Amino acid sequence: MLDLKFVQKNLGAVTEGLKKRCKTEPDVAEFARLDEARIALIREAEALKAERNTGSAEVAKLKRAGQDASELMARMSAIGDRVKELDAELGVIEAQEQDWLLKVPNIPHESTPDGCSEEDNPVLRHWGTKPELPFAPKEHWELGQALGGLDFERAGKLTGSRFCVSFGWAAKLERALGAFMLDCAAENGYTEVIPPYIVNKASMTGTGQLPKFAEDLFKIEGQDYYLIPTAEVPVTNLHAGEVLEEDQLPTAYCALTPCFRSEAGSYGKDTKGLIRQHQFHKVELVRFSHPEKSFEDLELLTGHAEMVLQRLGLHYRVIALCGGDLGFSSCKTYDIEVWLPGQDKYREISSCSNFLDFQARRANIRFKAKGAKKSEFLHTLNGSGLAVGRALVAVLENGQQADGSIVLPQALRPYLGGLEKIEAK
């Protein structure tokens, strides 16, 4: 959420800044109208409340002195009625203004490139080289099904489309990937947490999924509970409403959780395989940073995500998201895309973002600088480190051999009892 005071004083700059997103711009005139109305109501109501407070004190005095206060009480009662009306009006206006603020995205950072679609995302760097396979590479679902590890049909029977059952080596490989990624994160100073996979509306609002993107979430029927679409939600909200000490920054957490996404609006996209599922595992890295250090921290965080792919020996590239492709809460995002020979494409496997104080303001996460009188909002960042399901896809497609077997990355073998290769039985 943008700072109300900032929006108040910089309507033009807000409009200008949001143009970079190439989306419908928010109606700042509407905001100005609501804000003026709100302040006018506050002034009127507060003047009356002050009058009522002194009047009520007067009543107490009169009563103690044994004098009649009925006339004053009647007058105060009338003021009370008017205050009630004004407060009700104020409540409506405030809710509208709050709703306006909650639905306006973060302003892209100046270093976020211009552009309106993913075509415009500049490639910043590559790591490794595309593997040259001396045969026609297969897609991961062919490999996975042929080796008896991935079963999409049975998942369809159990639940529906966009789910998968992993058997044997596939289940083990997924577990190995998760454990490996958590160990990498620990090495980089992240504290591992296991948060709830179900959160309430306040948490979803804190990180920005609500109120605008309810249709992307699975909601528990009849309750104020939602399945998390990413560990970002529970982990960022760990410190909601708290004031951290300056020397606690940066605080860094990692979490391996299932993620649940309705994928509304992506009909027909990636309908086969593990790329786009309603449920998948992901290791998420979350950082609570000092405002002066958050851009530095974004580079650090992105490096931590890259390290995982480097150790797995998987070729990837890093791109910067342009304004039009940027997520709602982010001001700057790097995507890491891993090379998939079967698909003959780079596919997103991590997304690393700096949210500045956008989430911190929503979730009320602050820190107090040494010697400072007031606390201030800190900056939150997060990035996948990495998406486990997609990493499994990458391991399969990059490790495939002409005979359909899969050679495993060295780094993963200790997690699989030394196993070097997945072969058909």
Add this chain to the structure above:
RNA sequence: GGAGAGGUAGCGAAGUGGCCGUACCGCGCCCGACUCGAAAUCGGGUUACGGACUAAUAAUCCGUACGUGGGUUCGAAUCCCACCCUCUCCGCCA
């Protein structure tokens, strides 16, 4: 699910219609005194948000907040209603 107890400042905890959010008391923290320095001791200070006035996120004045949301009242931490959370016991359960 049933019964009971409780939610007040960073922590513990008092207050049960106006003198209590200008919140008893204790701890912690900050400043000062004492000391070569420290501990102990003594003195002072220490909630947040909003409005007005401002160059000011300074001072001052005003308003709001005692789990959350309503209600009663001239006036609510205090009385009433609903909900949430924590703890204890019972039931059920991995």
